[in-house]
Amino acid sequence: MPFIVEKRQLVMPGDILAEGDFNPGENTYREGGKIYSSLTGLANMAGKNVYVVALKGFYMPVVGDLVIGKVIDLRLGGWVVDINAPYAAILPTSEAFDRSFNSRRDEMASYLDVGDLVVAKVIVFDRTRDPQLTIKEGGLGKVSNGRLVRVTPTKIPRVIGRKGSMINLLTRGTDTRITVGQNGVILVSGERPEMEALAVKVLQMIEREAHMLGLTDRVEELLKKEKGLKDE
Amino acid sequence: MSKKSEKLINKEGVRTDGRKFDELRPIRIEIGTLERADGSAYIEWGKNKILAAVYGPREVHPRHLALPDRALFRCRYHMAPFSTEERKNPAPSRREIELSKVIRDSVEPAVFTELFPRTGIDVFIEVLQSDGGTRCAGITATSLALADAGIPLRDLIVACAAGKIDGQIVLDLDEPEDQKGQADLPVAISPRTGEITLLQMDGIMSSDEYEKALNLAMDGCRQVHSMQREALKKKYATEEEGAKGEGEGEVKNE
Amino acid sequence: MSDSYDVPISIKMKHIGELIVQDKRLDGRGLLDYRDIKVETGIIGKANGSALVSLGNTKILTGVKIETGPPFPDTPEEGVLTVSAELVPLASPTFEAGPPNEESIELARVVDRGIRESKAIDVRKLCLIPGKMVFVVYVDIYVLDHDGNLFDTAALASMLALTTAKMREFELKDGEVFYKDDLVSLPLQNHVFEVTMAKIGDKLVVDPSLEEESAVDAQITIAVDDEGNICATQKSKTGSFMPKEVIEAVKIAQNKAAELREKVLGGLS
Numbered sequence: 001m002p003f004i005v006e007k008r009q010l011v012m013p014g015d016i017l018a019e020g021d022f023n024p025g026e027n028t029y030r031e032g033g034k035i036y037s038s039l040t041g042l043a044n045m046a047g048k049n050v051y052v053v054a055l056k057g058f059y060m061p062v063v064g065d066l067v068i069g070k071v072i073d074l075r076l077g078g079w080v081v082d083i084n085a086p087y088a089a090i091l092p093t094s095e096a097f098d099r100s101f102n103s104r105r106d107e108m109a110s111y112l113d114v115g116d117l118v119v120a121k122v123i124v125f126d127r128t129r130d131p132q133l134t135i136k137e138g139g140l141g142k143v144s145n146g147r148l149v150r151v152t153p154t155k156i157p158r159v160i161g162r163k164g165s166m167i168n169l170l171t172r173g174t175d176t177r178i179t180v181g182q183n184g185v186i187l188v189s190g191e192r193p194e195m196e197a198l199a200v201k202v203l204q205m206i207e208r209e210a211h212m213l214g215l216t217d218r219v220e221e222l223l224k225k226e227k228g229l230k231d232e
Numbered sequence: 233m234s235k236k237s238e239k240l241i242n243k244e245g246v247r248t249d250g251r252k253f254d255e256l257r258p259i260r261i262e263i264g265t266l267e268r269a270d271g272s273a274y275i276e277w278g279k280n281k282i283l284a285a286v287y288g289p290r291e292v293h294p295r296h297l298a299l300p301d302r303a304l305f306r307c308r309y310h311m312a313p314f315s316t317e318e319r320k321n322p323a324p325s326r327r328e329i330e331l332s333k334v335i336r337d338s339v340e341p342a343v344f345t346e347l348f349p350r351t352g353i354d355v356f357i358e359v360l361q362s363d364g365g366t367r368c369a370g371i372t373a374t375s376l377a378l379a380d381a382g383i384p385l386r387d388l389i390v391a392c393a394a395g396k397i398d399g400q401i402v403l404d405l406d407e408p409e410d411q412k413g414q415a416d417l418p419v420a421i422s423p424r425t426g427e428i429t430l431l432q433m434d435g436i437m438s439s440d441e442y443e444k445a446l447n448l449a450m451d452g453c454r455q456v457h458s459m460q461r462e463a464l465k466k467k468y469a470t471e472e473e474g475a476k477g478e479g480e481g482e483v484k485n486e
Numbered sequence: 487m488s489d490s491y492d493v494p495i496s497i498k499m500k501h502i503g504e505l506i507v508q509d510k511r512l513d514g515r516g517l518l519d520y521r522d523i524k525v526e527t528g529i530i531g532k533a534n535g536s537a538l539v540s541l542g543n544t545k546i547l548t549g550v551k552i553e554t555g556p557p558f559p560d561t562p563e564e565g566v567l568t569v570s571a572e573l574v575p576l577a578s579p580t581f582e583a584g585p586p587n588e589e590s591i592e593l594a595r596v597v598d599r600g601i602r603e604s605k606a607i608d609v610r611k612l613c614l615i616p617g618k619m620v621f622v623v624y625v626d627i628y629v630l631d632h633d634g635n636l637f638d639t640a641a642l643a644s645m646l647a648l649t650t651a652k653m654r655e656f657e658l659k660d661g662e663v664f665y666k667d668d669l670v671s672l673p674l675q676n677h678v679f680e681v682t683m684a685k686i687g688d689k690l691v692v693d694p695s696l697e698e699e700s701a702v703d704a705q706i707t708i709a710v711d712d713e714g715n716i717c718a719t720q721k722s723k724t725g726s727f728m729p730k731e732v733i734e735a736v737k738i739a740q741n742k743a744a745e746l747r748e749k750v751l752g753g754l755s
Contacts (some may be wrong), residue, residue: 012464013379014387014424027384029344036424038344038384040464053469056288057382058270086289086351127349147501154382193504201264211470266631267543279531283630285576308575308583313547313626314533321587321625360547360628361530370643372491381527443752 011037011052018050025051038082059085059153059183061131065122068143068181069133071115074108081118082154084150084183087130091120095134099162117143117186134144139179146189147176151207153184158210159203166206166216173223198226240397240409247409253402256452261373262464263380265309269356271381273463275373278406279363284373286381288353293336297352302345304352307336309370311359330368338372338391338420338430344384353383364407365393371430372456377465388460391420392452394445396437398415401444403452413461419449423457426450487726502560512697515634518738520693525642525750527650534649535605535672539643541693543633545577548625548643552672554614554663555622565612565620569598571627571640578632588754592722594627595639597680599718600709602626604678607650613676614663623672634696637707637720641680646674646750666705677751682707683735685725690735692742695712707734710743 003018005011015037017028024030027039028050037043041052061083069089073080078092093108112118120133121142135141142166151159159180160167171178176190177198190197202219209215241247251257257278266272269285274284292298307330311321313366335357343353355377357370368391375388395405397413410416421428428450437445502512509517510743511708521542530536535550557564571594573581586594601607612621625647627640650671684694696707709718716736721727727735 001448006324012388013385029384029386031386036386040379040387040468054382056380076444086291086348088291109372127347145500160307190429194503233664244749266545267633269576269630281530283576287575287579290579310574310583312547312549312572312628313529313570313624314536314551317532318727319553319624322570334708354575356574358574358576358628358630361532363532452728 003050005043007044008042010040011043012040013038015224016135017042017043017052017221018045021048022050023048025049025054027054054154055086056066056152057154059083061085061087061089061122061125062182063125065123065185066119066180067122067133068087068117068119068179069183069189070117073114079108079112081120081133083120083122083133083181084153084185085131089120089122089131089133091118091133091135095123095132098136099223112142117148117187119143120180140216143187147200149186149188149200149203151184151186151203153182155207155210156180156182156184158215159186159206160217166219169216169219169223170199170202173220173227174202178203195227198223240412241400241402245400246432247397247402249406251404253400254448256404256408256453256455259459261459263376263463263467269377270384271377271379271383273373273376273380275369275376277365277369278404280359280366280369281361281362281371282358282366282369283358284370284377285356285358286353286374286377286383287356288381289348289351289383290354292350292352292414298350301349303343303348305336305340305343305349305355305381306346306352307332307339307355307357307374309335309357309359309367311362311366315359315362331370334372334430335367335371338371339378339389341429342375342386342389342422343378344386347384353378362407364405364410365418367391367430368393368418368420372460376460376463378416380467387422387424388457388458389420389422389451390457391418391430392449392456393418394449394452396435396441396445401441401448403448415445417445417449419446419453421450421453423454424451488574492615497607498697501579502686502698502701503695504611504690506671506685506691509689512689513695517610517689518692518742520746521695521718523642523743523746523749525526527646529625533647534653535647535649537643537646537650539639539646540631541639542695543631544630544635544639546636546643546746547628547630548640548647549628550644550647551623551624551626552651552653553624554619556689557613558618559619561609562617563613564609564621565607566622566714567598567602567607567609567625568622569625569627569644571629572592573629573636574739577629580601581629581632581640591598592720593629593636595641596637596707596718596720597625597627597628597644599720600645600678600680601648603717604676604711604715606674608647608673608675608713614658615661619663621653624667624718631730634681634699634721635693638747641678642746642750645677645679649674649677676711677747678709678711678744679709680709680718680740681739683738685727688731690731690738692738706732708739711748712742714740714744716740719742 027036041054069081069083124132260276262274265274271286371391396415417433420430524537524540533549654665654669683690684702707720
């Protein structure tokens, strides 16, 4: 029962991964009893599940994801939000206010207008309808300051680190609050612009070197060095 | 002017650029050359210089064009005014419009458009310099641009042409050979299955010659396919190394 | 995916505003610094001249084709210069396929103005048969990747494509043109460089990036020739400049143009 490629081998669209009694997992497809890769990535296997970890990809909404989006339109009943995905998302007014809301356009705009940023959660998504968001929970809502960094969505897990280890290192090391959107958008806000800039710089480094060994150490070193300089 | 023979291929089977009948022109590929596009690839195939870029999946404009069950796949093949011997008017010609269509038809079957209903995937092919076989080079680069954009594909569609010059079947015609030769047969395939997704021909060939040319072109396709894979490998090789080594490389969502 | 993705203008303006007070910019550049400039000439063999220029991530390829054609009726003994620009869709999610729109036309005309008014090309030397046949120099600007400041990038690519362009040496005999095998350059007698500045607060920054361009509404482009003369100006977008800001811009443009000249022409000769 062959798993044909090596674990963590680089595969490309059309490459055969396995034959026989396997399940086609993420970024694979089955045809004629064989499983093939549909993306460029690293092939792997968990039990009977054959999958490919994408090296570069775009964001597809997943229910429960925290995302950072930008309002691009106001419609009756809700805001249209760009969440850096193939589909624009809808934030219904019912998911923005606790009280029942009579959505007159001016009232909506006074709360959230075109161009505003929001931190939200995906509550509904299947491919037949546009994703829906909520900002009702704690920590969600309109963004009023900070800097944005865009990172390839596939590298977001690396930015967070095992059990949040990397992101904690970064927030402590720069005295900033960092909100990581699963959609590849990260918000950095702190008291001092130099610290915000440092956090941005480190995030960009993490994206560039996500696959390299010793990244955590290098991040620690960089933070110590730069923070030391800026505190003088 | 020296008295040069008019022959495109001589008695020893050597063509004007020194190639044998079954030799490809030199090919060089670069992936991810553009910043703004979601995916891009640049190919130099002989003297051809072609850029392919992909945007998407993204919202379709105008919205009424969106399809309920799959992504709208669009393709635009366009030549720069300075790409040809005589300056070309920038407005799209009938040839460019036809090529846009056949290229789209050859690549779309490989794209999992059904995974992205109501969105659009746009492919742009810009020919910066043209020297015969631009549609084949364009298709080859398009597959890589789609892969670079992270769009799921069944396969990397690849294309190559064969033809007839001075009565002989040869691989990969350059422009002089295409213009003065007797037939040109561009072919695109899905290498995994061998299915042909683009097939055109102009000129005159017997059915034997046709078959010979077809097989030669498909052979050329397979050679170019391994170059596509090499180019992707080169781009991501360091990631593979990092992942295979011990430690932090791969962290799944927790 | 989306292109509009960016910090809201209000937050960005605030951030840019905070930085500018300290003479700083978003990407850490000095106010008068150009981004990294990369130049490659002669890459399109079929064109008479070509240059691929990158200013940071903005990439523009300009091709020069020299052909023959009739002169304009009011200048029967002069060659023709024609500049056009294409903002091809692959360069930016905001570019659509189609006939030239106002953005590409403005780009072409601003670059044209610099070359034409500086008389960089001695068009009198491009006449074959007065009133009937002259050389037509086509400058085609092809934007490949848009990350701000298309004007300067296009002007640089066009000037370099012209400087390195080659044409066959020609001779006029009995009303007919004979071409020799030797290659010669275009009859150039001047060079022009364009410098674009954006106004942030009360300061001028050179070579605005896409991010900066989207947050400001006053920009000015100034073309300067070899002698430091001003040959063309374009104020773009809806914002305004005070006269002293314009004078300051002129001074900055003269200095930066000289730097660009040193950097790109120095390397070629």
